[in-house]
Amino acid sequence: MSGNPFSPTTLGQLNLKNRFVRSATWDGMGFTDGSFSPAQVELYRNLSAGGSGLLTTGYIAVNPQGRRNPEQNLLSNLKQQQSLSKIAEVVKRHDTSLQAQLVHCGGLASSQVSQQTLVAPSSVKHPLFEVVPQELTESEIKTIITNFGETAARAREAGCDSVQIHAAHGYLISQFLSPFANQRTDDYGGSRENRARMLLECYKKIREYVGSDFTITIKINGSDYLENGLECHESLTVAQELTDLGLDGVEVSGGTQASPLTPVPQAIKAGKNELPFAAEINAFTKALTIPVIAVGGIRSLETAEKLLSEGVSLISLCRPLIREPDLVNQWQAGREEAATCSSCNRCFIPAFKGKGIKCLQKK
Numbered sequence: 001m002s003g004n005p006f007s008p009t010t011l012g013q014l015n016l017k018n019r020f021v022r023s024a025t026w027d028g029m030g031f032t033d034g035s036f037s038p039a040q041v042e043l044y045r046n047l048s049a050g051g052s053g054l055l056t057t058g059y060i061a062v063n064p065q066g067r068r069n070p071e072q073n074l075l076s077n078l079k080q081q082q083s084l085s086k087i088a089e090v091v092k093r094h095d096t097s098l099q100a101q102l103v104h105c106g107g108l109a110s111s112q113v114s115q116q117t118l119v120a121p122s123s124v125k126h127p128l129f130e131v132v133p134q135e136l137t138e139s140e141i142k143t144i145i146t147n148f149g150e151t152a153a154r155a156r157e158a159g160c161d162s163v164q165i166h167a168a169h170g171y172l173i174s175q176f177l178s179p180f181a182n183q184r185t186d187d188y189g190g191s192r193e194n195r196a197r198m199l200l201e202c203y204k205k206i207r208e209y210v211g212s213d214f215t216i217t218i219k220i221n222g223s224d225y226l227e228n229g230l231e232c233h234e235s236l237t238v239a240q241e242l243t244d245l246g247l248d249g250v251e252v253s254g255g256t257q258a259s260p261l262t263p264v265p266q267a268i269k270a271g272k273n274e275l276p277f278a279a280e281i282n283a284f285t286k287a288l289t290i291p292v293i294a295v296g297g298i299r300s301l302e303t304a305e306k307l308l309s310e311g312v313s314l315i316s317l318c319r320p321l322i323r324e325p326d327l328v329n330q331w332q333a334g335r336e337e338a339a340t341c342s343s344c345n346r347c348f349i350p351a352f353k354g355k356g357i358k359c360l361q362k363k
Ligand SMILES: Cc1cc2nc3c(=O)[nH]c(=O)nc-3n(C[C@H](O)[C@H](O)[C@H](O)COP(=O)(O)O)c2cc1C
Pocket: 023, 024, 025, 026, 027, 057, 058, 059, 101, 166, 168, 169, 219, 253, 263, 264, 265, 295, 296, 297, 298, 316, 317, 318, 319, 320, 347, 348, 357
């Protein structure tokens, strides 16, 4: 198994120049009408010049009701699609691929942003939801599934090379997977098969819309790390079922904002406590035949090399590339120092003020 992070590889239909992925990162820079801004084109130009083989967009809502932030992008009309095309264009100049991440935030959406009722699998009080959401009807679920398909088709049309279904971190699909958030008694709740139905139907619908010659991945929690949340053995079985249906890759993350271990873990130190989701990532790598993408607290080239030698296919980085967008090029040029990101999460502060993500740690 190659441990060389700079060796080329494939992900479904994609030929990638190296093993580095920019993990999906909401940047707080989109226009409030959902279209991509010139500031985002610049951000992606910079990231693609920085060396990663594949860039994932921030989470794009599949409809306005699924939106959580005012600057969160949408991809439901031609204007939004054409604005994404500009990003696809600049990224290609650096032999970099672009993956659009698609989400519905469900109970984690904001009714202030969407001006619509909050919806979720079940009408339950949840520590993360602003109000008790309305339970989705089966016909509303089918509409959202179609929205995933339509949005994926627009992503392909805009020039993206792949789409990623966001099934992690406590958003709508993750809510369906979780026995805590999903207390339905119909075909979409109860058994693991039923809780996974939404995700499987989203995958099938997207495949129908984008065809067989297009890469589809998912980002899923190896575990929610919550009592009565999704656990690794179930999450892994769902990934196996999707593999049988033709899924091209799985990014393994973990946690929700209510979990003791969150998706964006703090105080990571290179060589000490990197990769907090290691146990789940290892389980996925051993069991699956499709590429596994490792994410969460990877800070050093040594850790990347070790993961690749253990069978992981791709290394996904988020915060290190906010601070040092050219980190991959620097590592390839011989830099030995690990990422200097301290995982303090202060980059969210300007984004929540509408000014876009920015590293606030001193040089
Ligand atoms: C500012 C910011 C925005 C993020 N936005 C998203 C997102 O849109 N979708 C997603 O799946 N994860 C998102 N994440 C989580 C990252 O993709 C990644 O899973 C997490 O930060 C752990 O990786 P890291 O230790 O390399 O930062 C975000 C993280 C940060 C810091």
